[in-house]
Amino acid sequence: MRGHPLAVPASPSLGPVRGLLAEADAVLVLGSEMGPTDLDMDLDGGFPDLAGLVRVDRDAQRLASGPAGLGILADAAEAAAALAARLPLRQGGEGATRAARTREAARAALLPGPARCLAVLETIREALPEAVVMGDSTEPVYAGNLFFEAGQPGGWANSATGFGTLGWALPAAIGAALADPARPVIALAGDGGLQFTLSELGTLADEQAPVILLVWNNAGYREIEMAMRAAGAEPLGVRPTPPDFVAVARAWGIAAERITALADLPGRLQAAARRGGPTLIDLPAALVHEG
Structure with a gap:
């Protein structure tokens, strides 16, 4: 809950x-x-050992993999409800203080680039919570996976961890919009990734799905370029x-525009x-x- x-x-x-964990x-x-x-998006090996680890999952094979601990084979939602019913409601304590301190420190730990991207995500959330x-x-999206709280449960999903799947956002957003057309859906894609599934604009036009395709346009694969430079490669x-x-969007009859001032973004989304x-x-x- 936000x-x-x-x-x-x-x-x-x-x-x-x-540190909190x-x-x-x-x-x-x-x-x-x-x-x-x-657990370790940068693969730096610094994730701590977890004391008293209890894992709940309905997939026995998944329970058997990953960090060792007490495994409970159960549906996560049902297990959480059962545990909540048995645990006494605790009054007071330092939990809220520790959580607030960790939130502030985690946000401060973001590098300037991700921090600026996070501000854009929060602008999107405030415009269309x-x-x-x-x-x-x-x-x-990489920035959001480091620090972001969606407007409501189920409001944030992506394919940007692990091997990633460039081009996933647009077809996934079309599916989400068709499943629940009353809820606004935003497909957030880079200019490079979008070109993997650009033809899905045709599906978007045919279905008239209520999807807002927000293209993060830096004219290239910026993340890959930075990784190559960091590794000393040309x-x-x-x-x-x-x-x-x-x-291209207008050729399919889709309403389209290019933002020229960041301050215009909330109004254009709404x-x-x-x-x-x-x-x-x-x-x-x-x-x-x-700027």
């Missing part, structure tokens, strides 16, 4: 969150496979020329949601990083 005083909507890849007497994990990229955001493998093949996404049907918004990343 805003809960005990919530810490941050990745265990961040040092402050790891390391000092816990017991850790209850509900429905997570606890894969390497769930009821929206579902389906994210591709792109810079603001970047190669990371600057594919993107098409004019606005023109207008798209009111209009219904599909919309493409091209957001130049330079507006966020360079």
Whole structure:
């Protein structure tokens, strides 16, 4: 639940969150496979050992993998409800204070780039708090996986961990919109990733699905380029020329525009949601990083 005083909507890849986990007497994990990229996105090997680990999952094979601990084979929601019914309601304590301290420290631990991207995600959330955001493998989604709290449960899903799946956001968003057309759906995709499934604009037009396609446009595979430079390699093949996404969308009869001022984003999102049907918004990343 957004805003809960005990919530810490941050990745265990961040040092402050790891510190909170390391000092816990017991850790209850509900429905997570606890894969390497769930716990350690940077793969730096710094994730702490967990004392008193209890894992609940309905998949026996998944329970058998990952960190060792007490495994309970059960549906996570049912197990949580049963545990809540048996545990006494605790009054007072320092939980809210510790959670607030960890939230603040985790946000402060973000590098400037992810911090700017997080501000964009929060702008989206404040503009359309009821929206579902389906994210591709792109810079603001990486930032959101480090620190972001969706407007409501089920409001944030993406394919940007593990091996990632470039192009996932648009078809996933179409499915989400068709399943619940009353709820705004945002597909957040980079210009490079979107080109993997650009033809799905045709499906979007045919179905008239109420999807807002927000294109994070930095004219290339920026994350891969930075990784190559960090490894001492000369970047190669990371600057594919993107098409004019606005023109392509309009060719399918989809409402489309390019943002020229970041301050315009909330109003454009709200207008798209009111209009219904599909919309493409091209957001130049330079507006966020360079002002």
